Amino acid sequence: MSASIRSYKHIYFLGIGGIGMSAIARWFNVNGYAVAGYDKTATPLTRALESEGISIHYEDAVNEIPDAFRDKNDTLVVLTPAIPKDHTEWAWFRNGGFQILKRSQVLGLLTADLYLIAVAGTHGKTTTSSMIAHVLKHAGRNVAAFLGGITQNYQTNFLLNEPTDNPREILCVVEADEFDRSFLTLHPDLAVVTSTDADHLDIYGSGSEVLKSFGDFVSQIHPDGVLFMRDGLTLAGQTRAAVRRYSFGEGEYHVENCHIADHRFRFDIAYPGGICEGIALTVPGYHNAENAVAAFAVCLQAGLSPQEIRDGLNSYRGVKRRFEYHLEEPVYIDDYAHHPAEIEAFLKSVKALYPGRHVTAVFQPHLFTRTRDFQEGFAASLSLADRVLLLDIYPARELPIPGITSDVIFDKITTSDKIKCSKSDVLEVLAKLPLDVVVTIGAGDIDTLIQPLRQQLRPEPAHGK
Known part of the structure; x- marks a missing residue:
């Protein structure tokens, strides 16, 4: 990990209750750092963080910042873009010369030494990344995950890996967020792009700028890595990595024999080495079947057998607020x-x-x-x-x-x-x-x-x- 992060003992979060911020806060907390933060309102997620020993307050007031977090030499401040420009605490930290990093920058530093699997897309990334993380964990692999939703299997947006002397043994799954171009801090080994539809035009201005940002993202995949791209997207020429295509009905990886029984989508997955039969998702939807194809392709590349992947997918219970x-x-x-x-x-x-x-x-x-x-x-x-x-x-x-x-x-x-x-x-x-x-x-x-x-x-x- 970056020496600049190792040198801090206290981590303070401005906007700790966000789904992405809270996952990083949990990582620091379980790895022995002192963690505290501010958020605008209390939620079930902030209450869960407090129950884990993290100090949180809900008033934008400098006197609410704990004394232990007031030393700029051993306190790192992590900022979410949702914090308004006139935020009092943010101004106090800025004026005090504290090191302030965006959530995306911290995530990039945390994952730099790990085997990184990044899932991007204007939609589908939360389900696909949580599917991949669950399948890998279900198969007994050493997994860390920073997700954009609360998984039903684990009731958390964060999976903690087992300690190891070799960081490359850790399979780190990250939901790569295009908002504010956050995903450009990541350099994945394996990447998925589910969609590049125009969105966040308040940030990008045009759909062409959204597409350009995704091109920049895939250009950062390691040259010996793999991009799994939804069939029909136009990013192949912008990466040095190998490119594999998937979708519901087309590409090297796709769905076959899909039908609905007992309110489940049941189907097989065709891949270059054969057919994996007997997928039965508890999370319904044609789009989720397609997400499962992407998860299958990634986990196969990561070394799992088709049978291990099928068993993992069939035990995947979804993400809160996704179907x-x-x-x-x-x-x-x-x-x-x-x-x-x-x-x-x-x-x-x-x-x-x-x-x-x-x-x-x-x-x-x-x-x-x-x-x-x-x-x-x-x-x-x-x-x-x-x-x-x-x-x-x-x-x-x-x-x-x-x-x-x-x-x-x-x-x-x-x-x-x-x-x-x-x-x-x-x-x-x-x-x-x-x-x-x-x-x-x-x-x-x-x-x-x-x-x-x-x-x-x-x-x-x-x-x-």
């Missing part, structure tokens, strides 16, 4: 989809799983810029549902844009049964409707509806009944 079931009957599924392509893949899979049944979709748009840039795509993908409830835009880090509200999507939705309502009114509106299959979709705070909606759809019996 996550909350009720079987009436059906209630929640998904993090926040891009038109993701919503389309999700709703097509729901319709395939429940043919002939009525699907009610509740969607919360995420970001004003994303709503502005993809309003037609959102409307088209949401129109796959039989009924749409559209919420107000979740602003996240953005200020409002004049003329951009969820109305720009609502007006273009072709489904005749469509309702626009506030998040606070959703439960009341749904209570008056006949419901069969219900899905909640979005990357904002729509997840706070999950438990009350589940309770409303199927009330728990009173004690003693």
Whole structure:
């Protein structure tokens, strides 16, 4: 590891509750560093960090910074891009001459000496990276993983490797995030690119700049490494690594004999050496079958047998908020989809799983810029549902844009049964409707509806009944 990190004893996180930040905080914590941090609000994730011995506060106030973290010579500050420019603590650390690194920079330093498997893509990367990490761990390999979601198998976004004198023995799986070009700190041995659709245009400005950034990412794969690229992408000429293509139906690695039985997608995977039969995913969806193909290809390259990979995939239980079931009957599924392509893949899979049944979709748009840039795509993908409830835009880090509200999507939705309502009114509106299959979709705070909606759809019996 970099000597610059080894020289610190205290690690302070500005924005510790983010899914990527918390994984790195956990790594430092279990490796003997003192860890503390700030976040805007308490969440189940921050409470989990606190239960692991990490000190966290929720007020932007310099006097809340623990005394042990006030020495610039042995405190490293890790920053997430979500922290606003006028943040008081950030300014105090800057003015005090502290070493401040972005999360992505720290991740690049942590993984530099390991055998790095990086999964990139504007969608699909969380599921694919967590699949790879689980399959490798299930097969008994020495795995570290920094993931962008809470895995259902391990209830964490972080897997800790076993100690070893040879860092190259550690298979490190990283979700490589294109936001803010964070993935350009990584130099992988094996890499996956699932998609390069235009997104984060508030950062990139244009789809061509997004594509250029992915080209820069694959150029950093080790020359003796391998790029596993979804068939149809145009990155092959920008890397010195070997290139292997995969997809649901095309490429050297692809799905065969796919069918749905018992609400599972069952299929075989064709690869250059033969056919791996008997894949039965507990996480449904055509897109997840394709993600499983990518995971299969990577794990085969990493030395696992087809049988080991199949057993791992069949025991993979998914990631929270990715096609996550909350009720079987009436059906209630929640998904993090926040891009038109993701919503389309999700709703097509729901319709395939429940043919002939009525699907009610509740969607919360995420970001004003994303709503502005993809309003037609959102409307088209949401129109796959039989009924749409559209919420107000979740602003996240953005200020409002004049003329951009969820109305720009609502007006273009072709489904005749469509309702626009506030998040606070959703439960009341749904209570008056006949419901069969219900899905909640979005990357904002729509997840706070999950438990009350589940309770409303199927009330728990009173004690003693």
